[in-house]
Amino acid sequence: MIHLETIMRADSVQTAPQVCMHCEEPICAQVCPADAIKKTPDGIVQSSLKPRCIGCSNCVLACPFGVPKYRVEINQMMKCDMCYDRTSIGKRPMCATVCPSGALTYTTREDIERTRQGLAIRNWQFGDEAVRTKVNVLVPRSVERIDVGVEQLGVTHTDRYDVAALLAGD
Amino acid sequence: MAKLPVDVVVLVDQFGPRLNRIPATGWNADIEPDRLVKTHCCFCGQQCGIQLKVKGNRVIGFEPWEDFPFNQGRLCPKGVKRYMQDEHPDRLKSPLMRKEGTGFVPVSWEEAMDKVASEICRIQQTFGNDAFALIGGASLTNEKAYLMGKFARVAVRTANIDYNGRLCMVSAGVASKKVFGLDRSANPWSDIPKAKVILAAGSNVAECSPITTHYFWQARENGAKIIILDPRMTPIARNADLYIPVRSGGDIGVFNGMLNVMIERGWIDRAFLAQHTTGWEQVEEIVRTYTPEYASKVAGVPASMIVRAAEIWGPAETSFLLHARGLEHHSKGVQNCMAAMNLVLATGRIGREGCGYAMITGQGNGQGGREHGQKCDQLPGGRDIENPEHRKYVAGIWGVPEESIPKKGLTFVPILEAIHAGKIKGMLSICCNPMVSLPNTSWVREALEKLEFYCTIDFFLSEAGRYADVVLAGSLMEEDEGTTTNVEGRVIHHRKAVDPPADALVDWKIICDLAARLGAGDKFSYNSPAQIFEELRVASKGGPNDYYGITWERIDHEQGVFWPCPSLDHPGTPRLYEGGRFAHPDGKAHMQPVEWRPAAEEPDVDYPVILTTGRVVSQYLSGSQTRRIGALVDQYPQPLCEIHPLLAKRFGINEGDFVKVESRRGSVIVRAAVVKTIRPDTVFVPYHWPLERAANNMTVRDIDPMSNIPEYKICAVRVSKAPEPEDSISELEVQAGGIR
Numbered sequence: 084m085i086h087l088e089t090i091m092r093a094d095s096v097q098t099a100p101q102v103c104m105h106c107e108e109p110i111c112a113q114v115c116p117a118d119a120i121k122k123t124p125d126g127i128v129q130s131s132l133k134p135r136c137i138g139c140s141n142c143v144l145a146c147p148f149g150v151p152k153y154r155v156e157i158n159q160m161m162k163c164d165m166c167y168d169r170t171s172i173g174k175r176p177m178c179a180t181v182c183p184s185g186a187l188t189y190t191t192r193e194d195i196e197r198t199r200q201g202l203a204i205r206n207w208q209f210g211d212e213a214v215r216t217k218v219n220v221l222v223p224r225s226v227e228r229i230d231v232g233v234e235q236l237g238v239t240h241t242d243r244y245d246v247a248a249l250l251a252g253d
Numbered sequence: 254m255a256k257l258p259v260d261v262v263v264l265v266d267q268f269g270p271r272l273n274r275i276p277a278t279g280w281n282a283d284i285e286p287d288r289l290v291k292t293h294c295c296f297c298g299q300q301c302g303i304q305l306k307v308k309g310n311r312v313i314g315f316e317p318w319e320d321f322p323f324n325q326g327r328l329c330p331k332g333v334k335r336y337m338q339d340e341h342p343d344r345l346k347s348p349l350m351r352k353e354g355t356g357f358v359p360v361s362w363e364e365a366m367d368k369v370a371s372e373i374c375r376i377q378q379t380f381g382n383d384a385f386a387l388i389g390g391a392s393l394t395n396e397k398a399y400l401m402g403k404f405a406r407v408a409v410r411t412a413n414i415d416y417n418g419r420l421c422m423v424s425a426g427v428a429s430k431k432v433f434g435l436d437r438s439a440n441p442w443s444d445i446p447k448a449k450v451i452l453a454a455g456s457n458v459a460e461c462s463p464i465t466t467h468y469f470w471q472a473r474e475n476g477a478k479i480i481i482l483d484p485r486m487t488p489i490a491r492n493a494d495l496y497i498p499v500r501s502g503g504d505i506g507v508f509n510g511m512l513n514v515m516i517e518r519g520w521i522d523r524a525f526l527a528q529h530t531t532g533w534e535q536v537e538e539i540v541r542t543y544t545p546e547y548a549s550k551v552a553g554v555p556a557s558m559i560v561r562a563a564e565i566w567g568p569a570e571t572s573f574l575l576h577a578r579g580l581e582h583h584s585k586g587v588q589n590c591m592a593a594m595n596l597v598l599a600t601g602r603i604g605r606e607g608c609g610y611a612m613i614t615g616q617g618n619g620q621g622g623r624e625h626g627q628k629c630d631q632l633p634g635g636r637d638i639e640n641p642e643h644r645k646y647v648a649g650i651w652g653v654p655e656e657s658i659p660k661k662g663l664t665f666v667p668i669l670e671a672i673h674a675g676k677i678k679g680m681l682s683i684c685c686n687p688m689v690s691l692p693n694t695s696w697v698r699e700a701l702e703k704l705e706f707y708c709t710i711d712f713f714l715s716e717a718g719r720y721a722d723v724v725l726a727g728s729l730m731e732e733d734e735g736t737t738t739n740v741e742g743r744v745i746h747h748r749k750a751v752d753p754p755a756d757a758l759v760d761w762k763i764i765c766d767l768a769a770r771l772g773a774g775d776k777f778s779y780n781s782p783a784q785i786f787e788e789l790r791v792a793s794k795g796g797p798n799d800y801y802g803i804t805w806e807r808i809d810h811e812q813g814v815f816w817p818c819p820s821l822d823h824p825g826t827p828r829l830y831e832g833g834r835f836a837h838p839d840g841k842a843h844m845q846p847v848e849w850r851p852a853a854e855e856p857d858v859d860y861p862v863i864l865t866t867g868r869v870v871s872q873y874l875s876g877s878q879t880r881r882i883g884a885l886v887d888q889y890p891q892p893l894c895e896i897h898p899l900l901a902k903r904f905g906i907n908e909g910d911f912v913k914v915e916s917r918r919g920s921v922i923v924r925a926a927v928v929k930t931i932r933p934d935t936v937f938v939p940y941h942w943p944l945e946r947a948a949n950n951m952t953v954r955d956i957d958p959m960s961n962i963p964e965y966k967i968c969a970v971r972v973s974k975a976p977e978p979e980d981s982i983s984e985l986e987v988q989a990g991g992i993r
Contacts, residue, residue: 093908094929095899097489145727168282180317183463185470200474220895244486245929247899252555 084163103163105217112141268714269343275885277340293712295730298614300739312339313828329463345726368990390684391418391622394735396785402626408768412662423960424586425612434836440609446471447607448573455579459488460870486930500553510548510559520567525601529833532844571607582965604830629662634796664961687876688716692952717761726757855954860969876941897933919950944990
């Protein structure tokens, strides 16, 4: 249920894996007309309940992170549930277990502070909307909150990774 | 033999590649496996630990093996989806024999093996023993690699055995033996996070050895600086402290140029050089001519980058240098590696914690597979087939007269040259798909068509297998048991999970049966791979690659054992060269002066662009396995030509256009990916696909004179817009060589 996004392949090889952020106040659950999305006491926002989901895609449109996807073959939304079958019995989610670069990791805040130079934060601002998530991202120490703006696909570019520009260096 | 028995479209229809998307028992969360088998990935040299879920005689899934120290549960897409090879519709379940006009028909083992044995005898009686060649592979276990070497010298009695690692690790191997005295990574991967500077040349770490990425990032969290050399900005290069977009084949400019600056600034450990090496004087003489300005011309990068690299590498307290095929796949591959080794030795930073050197072995058993005799010049334990004492020792183990062991034979590309010249008439290959992985595909096809007899042992019908007279249904890694040796030199244990399906057989039984039919049954009367390993231990004893102290039990208890391990109470040797003691008889490292020279084929007026070839993370080698797994093909379905916008503009090419990439030897038509993340004088095409999509249609068959590795990483091409292909090949599915 994880989405691996290539940001702007023409300009960069950068990728961003998008897991469900397990928001403290999940917008997907709030907008669901069928009350099909539940959050368990441990803060994990579950995928849609099959007996309830009507496949309306409200959650797909509402999630600021673009996480829920409508699956036409089952007429139901599916999304990451933090591998609840694993995490509920003390295992780690599969994505973080197998990630070969450690970009995805499931561990304590103390372990992050001990082993990583970045800062783990979970506060987001989407325009006027403040979102607090269970999942953290690592950011430079100077960053307190991630302000998410809007970029137009195909218009935003960077030359930062242009090999021709690097070669012209001297 | 001769042309294909029937049109390739018919063969694809019968034998695939088809995509498997569903596990053996379906997507069913309620099915509990009977057992979890702790084993290792069947793909690359990282040899990640993994557990396979087994129900009955079927592999139905996987579970990470978090306790195996090398990868701690980490994997990559290939390892995660590996089990989709089991219960695959394309799986060969019985031997096949070529039938003109039909394709291939199933036959009994008796008929198939009779045919193979009688053809070997006929060809050898008519044309001489060496007229029959054997090709082994670097994904074979140590047991099977050993078996192939013995099979060649004792049963078939041909000098001409070589293996597909010839296309992979031999440049690093020759260089390492020449300089350090041993062919192995010098350090365990656990030394990487302790290095303050990491330099990686010609290695797309994130895609080709993904687990190694985490080691680099751990070093970075500890404050390390990372230097990457690559004509493309790969994912590891994007995050490097210094990314050097070296021109393909220009690395010597960087290494020699760095040494030039280091000499000037006093960053040379002269005490170490005096005490522990020979040859520095010759090296210094040459690198003094590689001023930053000259080095910059050789490397194709600004001089300031080379100076900056020296400023980072020179004064570092600890450092680790790694390289992979980008450095080695050259007609000067050995020299490229030796120049890199000079950088290590000049600082004395080797043989202690956080100070090291490694070649990142690519194939699953690329390390072990190059140690125990399936190379034309090698005997078990890394012994030398031309050394009288080595021959005598091994002859004693095998129970044969020393004179009966052939002398050194031909390597892989020369074997094909000999086929063209009419000197080799028959071939048997295992674990190899030369129609995708050898350079200059049209020349390879002509060779296969020229053979009077060709037999392959495989579990799918590969593109090369389509040219076979007999195809023997062999085993997947999970259907056999044995050891491999990972990138570090750690010997590990692949446990058997299931039996081969239907009438497929484990590979080692096929070889032993053939040996018996050739009259050598008494020398191949093994009951299990465990027995083969017992013999391998003794055969390697006292050799440079000493496995004598290693047992399967020790491997299981100690999470792998690093060779050399000369006795059962020896702990194994994770780190080599401690105390500056190298593996030559004089105990010193033998530094070699290296002068740059051009590639066999540089760009010119008619073919003005450099083609470099490589890989993607979701595919493995010739794709015979991974192009049959749905999720992996979905991830990167068809080869693209990466081209910089400046170069694309010259030829009027836009993103997504069909383009013809053409060399003097052949061409592909693929879609263009217009990206800034590559040198503007270079295009890149990944090589995992066949037929009209095969990057090796274009590559040269020139080889390094010392290692005989082909020069995959540079040849001259022209690039032009092409009309949308409409031939029967292009209409195949993408995993079979079609285009979308």
